[in-house]
Amino acid sequence: MDKVHILIEGYAYPKEDGSFVASPTTTLIEADGKKILVDPGTNKEKLLASLKSLKLKPQDIDFIYLTHYHPDHFLNIRLFPDTHIYDGGVFWKGDEEYFHKEFIPGTHIEILPTPGHSPEHTSLLVNTDDGWVCIAQDVFWWEDGKQKSETEADLLELQDPFATDRDAQIASRKLVLEKADWVIPGHGKKFRNPRKVKQLCHQ
Numbered sequence: 001m002d003k004v005h006i007l008i009e010g011y012a013y014p015k016e017d018g019s020f021v022a023s024p025t026t027t028l029i030e031a032d033g034k035k036i037l038v039d040p041g042t043n044k045e046k047l048l049a050s051l052k053s054l055k056l057k058p059q060d061i062d063f064i065y066l067t068h069y070h071p072d073h074f075l076n077i078r079l080f081p082d083t084h085i086y087d088g089g090v091f092w093k094g095d096e097e098y099f100h101k102e103f104i105p106g107t108h109i110e111i112l113p114t115p116g117h118s119p120e121h122t123s124l125l126v127n128t129d130d131g132w133v134c135i136a137q138d139v140f141w142w143e144d145g146k147q148k149s150e151t152e153a154d155l156l157e158l159q160d161p162f163a164t165d166r167d168a169q170i171a172s173r174k175l176v177l178e179k180a181d182w183v184i185p186g187h188g189k190k191f192r193n194p195r196k197v198k199q200l201c202h203q
């Protein structure tokens with residue numbers, strides 16, 4: 001089974017001067033002997049401290065995976081100058097580009113195309129001892145304290161001021177809820193898929 005460690009729980013909040021503070025959820029996947037860091041975010045101190053708590057240094061990370069190209073999700077790639085990078089379709093090794101789809105090569109980690117927040121957005125589906133964990137990032141996100149509830153209706157209706165295609169985003173939300181037992185949002189706390197909670201109650 002693969003493992004998912006949440007290194008930083010994503011946050012986002014406005015400040016009184018009109019600026020904004022945000023770093024996304026950053027996760028470490030351990031799969032097939034590889035350590036894959038998903039969306040290294042913006043918070044350098046927290047990321048290094050969190051890696052250190054697992055006795056890891058930036059050089060111990062085998063690959064970085066980027067779910068989409070919003071700077072709050074990737075600015076910390078500066079801490080990993082020699083680490084090769086995947087996104088939903090391409091693996092970059094220096095100036096070489098290798099193409100893939102459906103799975104991160106050499107692993108069982110499924111890549112779900114989840115457009116809507118941005119056209120290139122993808123999510124990862126990981127099989128763990130706790131069930132299927134979807135690293136869904138900005139398919140679901142909210143400002144700190146703004147999440148209404150974890151019911152399916154509220155999750156589908158979450159407002160996203162940055163979404164480029166609202167209908168595609170709702171379809172992506174439904175896809176994640178069809179597949180996952182647990183969902184990791186881009187900014188906010190990991191939650192159990194409400195559809196799975198219902199099934200548990202009916203057993």
Ligand SMILES: [Zn+2]
Pocket residue numbers: 068070073117138
């Ligand atoms: Zn984003």
